[in-house]
Amino acid sequence: MSSISKSPWVIHYDGSSCNGCDIEVLAALMPRFDVERFGVINTGNPKHADILLLTGSINEQNKPVVQNIYNQMPEPKVVLALGICATSGGIFRECYNVMGGADKAVPVDLYVPGCAIRPEAIIDAVVQALGILEKKRAAMNAAAV
Amino acid sequence: MSNRTIIPFGPQHPVLPEPIHLDLVVEDEKVVEAIPSIGFIHRGLEKLVEKKDFIDFVYVAERICGICSYIHGMTYCMSVEQLLKLEIPDRAQYLRTIWSELSRIHSHLLWLGLTADSFGFESLFMQSWRIRESILDIIEETTGGRVIFGAAKVGGVRRDVSSVKLDEIMKKLRVYQKEINTIGSVFLNDTTVKHRMQGVGVLSQADAKSLGAVGPMLRGSGVSQDMRMTGYASYGKIGFTPVVETAGDCYARTKVRILEIAQSVDIIQKCIEQIKEGPIEVKVIGMPDGEYFARTEQPRGEVIYYAKGNGTKFLQRMRVRTPTFANLAPLLATLRGCQLADVPVIVLTIDPCISCAER
Secondary structure, eight states, rough: OHHHHSSSSEEEEEEOOOOOHHHHHHTTSSSTOOOGGOOEEEOOOOOGGOOOOOOOOOOTTTHHHHHHHHHHHOOOOOEEEEEHHHOOOOTTSSHHHHHHHGGHHHHHSSSOTTTTOOOOHHHHHHHHHHHHHHHHHHHHHHHHO | OOEEEEEOOOOOOOOOSSOOOOEEETEEEEEEEEEEEEETOOOOOGGGGGGOOOOTTHHHTTTSSSSHHHHHHHHHHHHHHHHHHHHOOHHHHHHHHHHHHHHHHHHHHHHHHHHHHHOHHHHHHHHHHHHHHHHHHHHHHHHHHHHHHOOEEEEEOOOOHHHHHHHHHHHHHHHHHHHHHHHHHHHHOHHHHHHHTTSSSOOHHHHHTTOOOOOOHHHTTOOOOGGGGTTTTHHHOOOOOOOSSSSSSSHHHHHHHHHHHHHHHHHHHHHHHOOOOOBBBOOSSOOEEEEEEEEEEEETEEEEEEEESSSSSOOOOEEEOHHHHHHHHHHHHHTTTTTTGGHHHHHHTTOOHHHHHHH
16 A cells, blocks of 8 residues: 555546535535545645546536646546536436536546435545555556566 | 736636636736636526426426525425415425525535635634534435435425424524534634634625625625515514625625524524424426516525426426526625735635526
8 A cells, every 4th residue: 555545635626516516525524524534635736636526517618627637637546426417417418518427528437426425425436546546556657667 | 007917716726616717817916807707517407497397397406506405496396386376385384494494504604614714714614514514414314315405396395394303403403503603703703814804805785786796795785685584485474684784894794694594593493383283295286387486595695586387397498597696796896906815705705606606
């Protein structure tokens, strides 16, 4: 286990969600659930982040923003699609301004459905993301040698 | 004269849980103008009324916003019920009022936390959200959901709450009220917090009226206007006087919200005292026909639902005017001339809910 999975930093971006999932992402960082005790820190700077938490679906206007955040994050990185909107578009799938889930803009590692997603599910997803981060890191190291 | 610089604020910014972009034109540290660009969260859900029938659309209306979710759903139901000429039973009206006020308490606590975060008071942020979790527990116990709980439906409410449970809720709320008073006094009396909020982002009464501000933004500027005065749901039976402050700055708006939390607890108490046993829903008969405006008070201000039916199960047109959208113009006016460091605090004091505004 390397340092990266002992204290993963997360960055959150709201694609076009209804706010429910965003608020639950923040709630997961609060005293009741308190993921900070596991070293998970919410950062506003993509250059410091290991895990991208995406909520909400993708549209023409926010696609470049999401891609920009993703490209600024250093390798290895993991993208989590939180909530049913980020997974597939959910209830808004038929809306004219919804292209679909987060995978329309960036490669997604884990899909976490729920409307609105519960903080427990977010914590579970972040814990699973640590395993993926470790694997990606090992693959990077192997390629470097 | 110093050089003008444009500083982009958002769409991805640490104090904003949601994306909005502002181009801040600054001279030295002073903001001369703020130019917004919105549309990052536009989904176009008003057009979904053509694809989802009027009963199913409640779920979409609730997902306009995840914070004031319940009141969105309820207001939509109110507009459709008027088109169907349904008479909603008393018990359902009282339950709707109770859930509306619980939503208001959790929304205001959430806002208090985010505001504390915007001026860097991390522990106050955590404390506000800690108490908010307790309110969410009450909501979860009575409805099964945390933030989007789908308790309203066309014709009444989806679940009943037993009188034993209602008394329990009241006891809990009295305990939480004390905790809220403690953090409230930090917001209102702490010297550092006062420095960040008093005299910052002043909106005069005349401006608030002419720019069409709503909610705590309007009441913080000395205008006594609240849709709950119209007496929808069971507010008419309970009686209601809005909380009004006159200073018009960030501090006044904070004070309005803190006092409104206490007021909401009182309203819930009155509801629990007056509520009587009875049916919680009526059968939905017929198809919506005609047009109607439903107006209610959300935590952020007045929301207007316009619904137009044509006698089929799909509404012909549905339109929502959300409080954040109404508050954007006053926000831009208050940003003009402020210090760059105060921008996050001022943006937050309108209680922005971008997903409401853009839908």
